[in-house]
Amino acid sequence: xxxxxxxxxxxxxxLGRTLPNGKKLVYFDNAATSQKPQCVIDxxxxxxxxxxxxxxxxxxxxxxxxxxxLESAREKISSYFGTSPDQMIYTSxxxxxxxxxxxxxxxxxxxxxxxxxxxxxxxxxxxxxWQQMSxxxxxxxxxxxxxxxxxxxxxxxxxxxxxxxxxxxxxHTSNVLGVRNPVEKIVKMSHSVGARVLIDCAQGAPHERxxxxxxxxxxxxxxxxxxxxxxxxxxxxxxxxAMAEMGxxxxxxxxxxxxxxxxxxxxxxxxxxxxxxxxxxxxxxWGAAVEWLDQFDMREVHDHINDVASWTAAQMMxxxxxxxxxxxxxxxxxxxVSFLHxxxxxxxxxxxxxxxxxxxxxxxxxxxxxxxxxxxxSTNRASFWIYNTMGxxxxxxxxxxxxxxxxx
Amino acid sequence: MTGSRKWPEHLDPVVEExxxxxxxxxxxxxxFDYAKMHPSALPQEEWNDNNQVHGCQSRAHVICSxxxxxRFLLRGGADAQIVQGLMAVTAIAVNGxxxxxxxxxxxxxxxxxxxxxxxxxxxxxxxxxxxxRVREEAALLQ
Numbered sequence: 001x002x003x004x005x006x007x008x009x010x011x012x013x014x015l016g017r018t019l020p021n022g023k024k025l026v027y028f029d030n031a032a033t034s035q036k037p038q039c040v041i042d043x044x045x046x047x048x049x050x051x052x053x054x055x056x057x058x059x060x061x062x063x064x065x066x067x068x069x070l071e072s073a074r075e076k077i078s079s080y081f082g083t084s085p086d087q088m089i090y091t092s093x094x095x096x097x098x099x100x101x102x103x104x105x106x107x108x109x110x111x112x113x114x115x116x117x118x119x120x121x122x123x124x125x126x127x128x129x130w131q132q133m134s135x136x137x138x139x140x141x142x143x144x145x146x147x148x149x150x151x152x153x154x155x156x157x158x159x160x161x162x163x164x165x166x167x168x169x170x171x172h173t174s175n176v177l178g179v180r181n182p183v184e185k186i187v188k189m190s191h192s193v194g195a196r197v198l199i200d201c202a203q204g205a206p207h208e209r210x211x212x213x214x215x216x217x218x219x220x221x222x223x224x225x226x227x228x229x230x231x232x233x234x235x236x237x238x239x240x241x242a243m244a245e246m247g248x249x250x251x252x253x254x255x256x257x258x259x260x261x262x263x264x265x266x267x268x269x270x271x272x273x274x275x276x277x278x279x280x281x282x283x284x285x286w287g288a289a290v291e292w293l294d295q296f297d298m299r300e301v302h303d304h305i306n307d308v309a310s311w312t313a314a315q316m317m318x319x320x321x322x323x324x325x326x327x328x329x330x331x332x333x334x335x336x337v338s339f340l341h342x343x344x345x346x347x348x349x350x351x352x353x354x355x356x357x358x359x360x361x362x363x364x365x366x367x368x369x370x371x372x373x374x375x376x377x378s379t380n381r382a383s384f385w386i387y388n389t390m391g392x393x394x395x396x397x398x399x400x401x402x403x404x405x406x407x408x
Numbered sequence: 409m410t411g412s413r414k415w416p417e418h419l420d421p422v423v424e425e426x427x428x429x430x431x432x433x434x435x436x437x438x439x440f441d442y443a444k445m446h447p448s449a450l451p452q453e454e455w456n457d458n459n460q461v462h463g464c465q466s467r468a469h470v471i472c473s474x475x476x477x478x479r480f481l482l483r484g485g486a487d488a489q490i491v492q493g494l495m496a497v498t499a500i501a502v503n504g505x506x507x508x509x510x511x512x513x514x515x516x517x518x519x520x521x522x523x524x525x526x527x528x529x530x531x532x533x534x535x536x537x538x539x540x541r542v543r544e545e546a547a548l549l550q
Binding site: 021344345346347348351352355377406407 | 432433436437440466467487488489490491534
């Protein structure tokens with residue numbers, strides 16, 4: 001059944017808003033964060049209005065309701081990602097998730113000279129923790145280059161880089177290029193040399209159903225706010241045997257069994273890694289978000305986004321001076337269209353587009369090594385999601401053409 | 409600088425020119441024109457890490473000094489035309505002023521010009537960071 005985009009849009013109150021200059025909002029910054037449906041907003045409000053309490057800590061009714069809601073959300077979210085609640089650790093987002101792998105797993109298991117393989121396509125969140133681990137533990141960090149013609153990973157170089165690797169960290173889908181990497185193949189190749197694999201699914205999860213157990217990766221990092229959930233929460237999905245190799249990262253309340261003045265013992269499983277008061281409202285909101293997403297066939301969602309993005313990119317390529325970075329025409333592209341104009345600087349272009357009501361992202365997108373590989377300091381990026389329409393894309397292309405005609 | 413106005417009188421015609429624009433796009437167009445007419449632009453060859461204004465989405469560089477008559481001189485450049493245009497307007501304002509007056513100036517001429525977006529924290533970083541640096545350097549040069 002085809003998606004009813006107008007019905008979907010009706011779930012998002014913000015999409016009806018008008019900007020201070022009177023222009024109607026056209027939101028094309030979904031790779032930065034998605035908008036939230038009313039059910040997510042309501043679920044979070046209901047928690048604060050009706051049963052706000054700390055979880056896991058008391059015996060009163062509100063605490064019981066909050067704890068039940070928090071753990072029920074874990075069940076919904078882990079189930080959505082094709083795994084069980086014991087393999088899911090709540091984090092503040094994908095960045096903390098990757099840091100948890102670095103400080104919880106790599107610090108315990110890697111030593112000087114051990115090899116961590118990254119790619120040039122990674123977000124800073126999947127680069128800086130490994131650079132720090134290189135400083136702290138002396139691990140060797142290798143970068144797999146991208147082919148700047150096809151905007152895809154150089155898989156021959158990947159195979160070479162795998163030699164002697166202990167850990168491979170690869171982004172599922174590039175936040176800049178919209179390119180989806182062959183993660184299934186990457187997991188198999190990495191495991192064949194005995195390396196653990198971390199897949200950063202911050203951009204992938206809003207576009208396809210990530211099935212952790214069948215993907216086979218050891219770690220999968222996910223961010224809630226890019227898939228209709230609230231900001232401030234995400235998770236790391238971890239295979240049981242990998243979790244057993246992890247040591248504590250953040251320490252303090254909740255993650256302990258017993259604390260004395262002489263020392264502490266820790267909880268086991270995911271509880272060891274969830275320190276302090278949980279993000280209760282956020283978890284509940286994310287649970288509502290995956291329930292909302294679960295009503296759709298994500299293949300249809302992906303196809304819709306891909307149709308809008310590839311049409312937009314094709315039209316933009318006809319506008320004089322525009323260069324597209326990435327290949328939005330590929331079937332597996334995620335709906336991020338990065339572009340530059342030859343004479344209108346990216347920040348200028350973003351401000352001019354904003355005057356028309358179009359919210360696009362500008363900058364290095366926290367992917368400076370990728371920018372270096374592309375030979376540019378920044379790009380503009382229009383990124384589409386489930387609620388964007390072809391009509392919005394048409395008005396964007398028309399407005400962009402007018403802006404370029406006037407300011408170039 | 410008189411009354412509630414925190415910019416020098418000689419900037420009034422520029423502020424008025426921007427105020428008279430029909431809409432934001434016309435104001436941006438005018439800023440692009442001012443970017444080209446920068447009275448003391450800093451050529452790209454002189455851009456370096458020391459004179460870079462950090463925290464900007466665009467690249468922006470400023471050099472503040474004292475001219476032959478002991479008055480303030482701002483030279484600056486940015487790759488974004490909107491920031492460069494605001495820099496040009498700022499140079500028109502501050503060049504030739506007493507150092508003490510520059511050190512006390514406020515950036516509210518941009519708001520008076522109707523460049524709303526230049527003053528919001530996430531975007532204004534180009535302009536506001538540049539302005540803050542100009543003011544700090546004027547204080548140091550005294």
